[in-house]
Amino acid sequence: MTAVPLGALRRHRLLILLGLALLTMGVTVASISIGAMRIPLPGVWSALVHPTGTEQDDVVRSLRLPRTAFGLLAGTALGMAGALVQGHTRNPLADPGLLGVTQGAAFAMVLSIFTLGVTDLRVYIWFGFAGALVASVAVFTLGSVGGGGATPITLALAGAAVSTLLHGLISGLVLLDQQALNVYRFWQAGAIAGRDARLLPQVLPFVLLGLFLALANAPGLNVLSLGEDVARSLGRRVGPTRALGIASITLLTGSAVAVCGALAFVGLIVPHVARALSGPDHRWLLPYSGLLGAILLLGADIAGRIVARPGELEVGIMLALIGGPFFIALVRRRKPVRL
């Protein structure tokens, strides 16, 4: 690496970024085209640009398009959140759910069903989103209490403790209430199909804000990964940098899991792949992770539609069956880049 001149390195990285962007566009088109009803590319084009109200147009506009959009949204959000959380906790085991976000969302949803009898998806996702925020703030507070600010190790431990606490409470609640269990088990399995398209514009601002904060956090995180003492002596204020990162992780993960369920696995695998492409520089790692997350999630969803024709397998199980072995093979093949 050191022998490569800086300009060439940048060109190389831009080329990879371009390649990933093209790949993302490819899976997006494939996701609209492939399914129980195969729609050829000209058909996709006409349905998007000048729909005539045929059955084909209807499938594209009301089923495939929202599903693909949710996949892109959740994949990008979780991929970036995964890279951020692994960077901030300096722990390769960290997934975006580590800071309590996933369990916080789940607990708030289950609680809203248990106590208020909420049954409308569009209502309880807001409970989920709120739960994610509260849990994340609690973890950050606990991780930084007692002076010295939040360190990777205290954040990870506080996150694990709060997540387990909430998971225990959820287990208790769903054993008492089958209605809640019914919602919870499908939420845990995760899905991007059959979501209400009206949710999309509602969560989009939160995801965009999260993405913006993540990219703004990248240079600071680079300095932080040298160690807190070094970062401090370089004039970086550790506390605000951490807080910015946590805010971004919460926004990204919270909106993704509230709508699409516990798909945090994306955020666990993707950064390891992205890191193999980008090296440790977060300014490149974060965009790579976002694009790879979208590619993985949509790819898994498409595969689920192909393997079980004419039915389909949920994206959660496909993600595990494709992403899991890929992740293990990656870990075995090369010496993993340490954090």
Place this chain on the structure above:
Amino acid sequence: MRSPIPRTAPAGSVRTGGVSLTVRVARVSFRVRPRPITVALAGLGLLALLMALSVGRGDFPIGVGDVFRTLLGGEENRFVVMELRLPRALTGALVGAALGLSGAIAQAVARNPLASPDVLGVTSGASVAVVLVMITGGGYGGVSGLIATLGVPFAGLAGGLVAGIGVYLLAWRHGLDGYRLVLVGIGVTSIAANVKWWLLTIGDVDQASRAMVWITGSLNGRGWEHVRPVALALMLLIPLTLLGAHKLEALRLGDDSARGLGLRVDLARSLLVLAAVALAAVATASAGPVEFVALAAPQIALRLCGSTRPPLVGSLVVGAVLTVGADLIARTAFGGVELPVGVVTAVLGAPFLIYLLVRSRRKAT
């Protein structure tokens, strides 16, 4: 034989927790730190008290004194104590001890405080196997009775061992690297967890509800037939593990230093990991994946003992205390409703870990 000569340790050898004694007997010398021993003894005392309380509580209450009298051979209440309640308390203690020890080994080998047998794939493998049996077995109606008594523990043991050994084999590549072990384990665990949740969405909600009880970890209705296999396995595994403890100490210094000390690093690590897998698989098969014990017990023991690394005996005792105490609460605190023990271990263990975290940071700054 000379009598032990107490000596204070050189400054800096113990991070917190004060004194340490050097014992010399003939040509053997080793250090003894009183605090871990005190913690272990106090833990055992607390465990005995909690077990007696747990045996005493129920629809037919028995005082703690009477419980001890019956255990020491008294005829009063013999059936209730020996046949109904003692097996459950014993299963809880043994399962908790196994999980605590297993967690301590996993955290030491992986050098990661988030590591636990869950990371080695054991609990999630067991969960998949059991959920599969429950969801498909329920479909055959009459078979479910048999499967409930025989199939579930067996499926749990098999699933746990297969997943645990699978992780170990997949992680092996020119030796066993702790870092790679954890990453592979996370991969396998994630696959298994997703498969588990997918399986839960297939069956109807009643089956899912029954499977949830097992997944959470429960000691309901455990009898002697559950105690014997765990007890046997533990009698074999615990001494073996403790014999390997000094190897663990060497491994903690880093691979190169351990090799320099003459340790066969990969062999030692393999044996320890397999012991942790076996301990967790046996525990999971008899009580389900009781949450958080394997993760929290070593961390709690570490802070109680004031040592820098998870102590094996301390983790074992803390694990047992945590599980028995949680089961006592799960059984009695909610009126008529009997919750699975896993709910309480999670809900109780988490705040305690948080408290310890906060307190140790206060002291440090």
